[in-house]
Amino acid sequence: MTPVPDEEATGGHLPGWVSAWATVIAPVTVLSGLLFYFGYVSSRAQYEYFGIDVDTVGLGTQDYIMRSPQPLLAPLLTFVLLGAGMLTAHLSIRRRIATAKDSGQPRALLPLRRLVRVATGAGLAILGGGIALLFAFPLIGEWPGYDLFTPLLLAVGAGLLAYRWRLRDLLGSAAERQTDDTLLLRRMIIVMLYALVAVGVFWATATVAGWSGRGLARNQARHLDxxxxxxxxxxxxxxxxxxxxxxxxxxxxxxxxxxxxxxxxxxxxxxxxxxxxxxxxxxxxxxxxxxxxxxxxxxxxxxxxxxx
Structure with missing residues (x-):
């Protein structure tokens, strides 16, 4: 009988350690990169007000990370509150669907089916507005609110369309789901919609960070003493x-x-x-x-x- 090799002796535990460290290091690295970027955007806008290119100051990575909480405070609070509200609404919808299916009352789901159609129409209209603003950049790119409203329209429109598919899954039967678009195409579309949401949120947050840096500069200019x-x-x-x-x-x-x-x-x-x-x-x-x-x-x- 061939003896089973000792996992520790053969180094079989190393992949587990690598995987465990990767789950910690990867999010930390991404978080540090985001903090650095938003701190840099805010600092660049702040010192540009005084005619300084922030790259000539010679600030380090830690300096930009330490400067990031100020511009990120308002966006983070907004996203947390919106996320809590949307999660509460989603759980309420799920409970309503489960109650209607358990009680055998399909008519109770009619308002939710209308909600799917409304979400589809609103999502297409809002996303279309965001795309139109993208193509209209040469004409209205100097508008002060362009860099905030454009990404918000893209994120909200894509988010509504992605959630529309989630609602259809909750409302429809397995047979109905099989008659939809092919699974691969559907997954690709959903991934692209979520990617568009992420890009829109990132763009809007960077815009707010720049505004925050500009506001800090104006406040400093008012209180130079x-x-x-x-x-x-x-x-x-x-x-x-x-x-x-x-x-x-x-x-x-x-x-x-x-x-x-x-x-x-x-x-x-x-x-x-x-x-x-x-x-x-x-x-x-x-x-x-x-x-x-x-x-x-x-x-x-x-x-x-x-x-x-």
């Missing part, structure tokens, strides 16, 4: 054109290597090897000053004018 106050000394005159920034020539001395001092600047953000400074009062002619973190400048951070 809340940013850290900076005193900047340089070796050469900067010829700043932003109004309100004070320039003073420092007294000459043999040990003095810095000759100009600039006040009324605020620290917007610190990058990998540079700082980004803005004037402490907003003006349409303001510009963001990029200062390298090296020996060419001297930086002082001033205390807040608030006695302890």
């Amino acid at each position: 809340s940013l850290p106050r900076v005193i900047l000394d340089t070796k050469e005159r900067l010829h700043l054109r932003s109004p309100g920034v004070e320039e003073r020539v420092l007294p000459a001395s043999p040990e003095q290597t810095f000759h100009y001092r600039y006040r009324r600047l605020r620290l917007l953000i610190v990058g990998r090897d540079r700082m980004f400074l803005v004037p402490e009062t907003w003006s349409a002619s303001n510009s963001t000053l990029v200062v390298p973190l090296d020996e060419s400048v001297r930086v002082q951070f001033q205390f807040q004018n608030s006695p302890p």
